[in-house]
Amino acid sequence: MFSGPGWKIGRVMGIPIYVSWTWFFIFVLITETLATQFSTQHPGWTPTQHWAVGVITSLLFFGSVLFHELGHSVAALRYKMRVISITLFIFGGMARIAKEAERPMQEFNIAMAGPVASFLLAAIFYGLALPFSANSMFGSTCLYLAEINAVLGAFNLVPGMPLDGGRILRAIAWAVTKDPNRAMRVASRSGQFLAYLLILAGIVIAMQRGFWLQGLLWVFVGWFLLSAAQQSYAQVELRRMLDGLHAADVMSEELPTIDRTHSLEEFLHEVLRTGRRCHLVLGNNELVGLITLHNVRHIPREEWANTSIQAAMVPRDRIEWAQADEPAIGILERMQSNDINQMPVLREGQVVGMVSRDAMLRVIQTRMQLERFAQA
Numbered sequence: 001m002f003s004g005p006g007w008k009i010g011r012v013m014g015i016p017i018y019v020s021w022t023w024f025f026i027f028v029l030i031t032e033t034l035a036t037q038f039s040t041q042h043p044g045w046t047p048t049q050h051w052a053v054g055v056i057t058s059l060l061f062f063g064s065v066l067f068h069e070l071g072h073s074v075a076a077l078r079y080k081m082r083v084i085s086i087t088l089f090i091f092g093g094m095a096r097i098a099k100e101a102e103r104p105m106q107e108f109n110i111a112m113a114g115p116v117a118s119f120l121l122a123a124i125f126y127g128l129a130l131p132f133s134a135n136s137m138f139g140s141t142c143l144y145l146a147e148i149n150a151v152l153g154a155f156n157l158v159p160g161m162p163l164d165g166g167r168i169l170r171a172i173a174w175a176v177t178k179d180p181n182r183a184m185r186v187a188s189r190s191g192q193f194l195a196y197l198l199i200l201a202g203i204v205i206a207m208q209r210g211f212w213l214q215g216l217l218w219v220f221v222g223w224f225l226l227s228a229a230q231q232s233y234a235q236v237e238l239r240r241m242l243d244g245l246h247a248a249d250v251m252s253e254e255l256p257t258i259d260r261t262h263s264l265e266e267f268l269h270e271v272l273r274t275g276r277r278c279h280l281v282l283g284n285n286e287l288v289g290l291i292t293l294h295n296v297r298h299i300p301r302e303e304w305a306n307t308s309i310q311a312a313m314v315p316r317d318r319i320e321w322a323q324a325d326e327p328a329i330g331i332l333e334r335m336q337s338n339d340i341n342q343m344p345v346l347r348e349g350q351v352v353g354m355v356s357r358d359a360m361l362r363v364i365q366t367r368m369q370l371e372r373f374a375q376a
């Protein structure tokens, strides 16, 4: 339910920014909490003022989370790592970086840059609030934002994956053990433990103290952190299992082809007959594109007979290619970030095979099974 980047709301520094639907939940919750809080703290304001300040503060909080993620992004860009996207979730954000850190120090600095950005913002808001009365709309908004940015920075330093503190823990464990995978296991175990604590605390808050909404929120955040910690663990296993393999090792050398003039109906017939979901498309015996079941999905059933493959395919210049000597794990990551399942493989400009997610997952499964045999 947390997969899929969400709504794209724009670009900053060339990085696409997405908002997850879960974020709207927190937006409403924060606005409501703030309006209520302001109405008790500042009874002199009108209800319109309470709500206006609530909405503005929520939006600036949103900007603060974005600023935190941009902190990570600037650090990553300094190491020449591409930032694929920034997604804002219920409890914060996530900057997706195309490459893993190569050294513990890189991991440490990229992780640290987020909390540093938040603390910096906290200091700026505090400075802005100083000349104003804490009862004024401007003063109280700035004070609140100073507080929440400090909390954001501190919360992210909690030492468990997927939080920044987990990455910092990983960087330290990495520097000590010299083993990035072992370090990741340490950090994600710690993250899972902390997530369970949070869920437990949420249940206690809800049941014992009767703060249902807050308790539910803690459980929700804990559950989110738990699945993210488990994912980072799985990612390490994935890397380990694909270690040393290249596109040429995992590709299939069979290259099913189909002519562009055929209809989608005929393509599907071919898919059903052979079980191959991805075909190279030929036009006058030249490669002109690639077609997969994925491309057909968007076209209504009744149009399949009258739509040519040419109309639905991925044209040649937009195909994502894999190189025969490219590491398998890199290909799998590119497939994940581009949401594709197959890639044709090139060697010296010639198409020599096809890699698919399925094939790579089979390799991973087989290797895991063999490892279990060896342990037994």
Ligand SMILES: [Zn+2]
Pocket: 068, 069, 072, 114, 115, 156, 163, 164
């Ligand atoms: Zn962060």
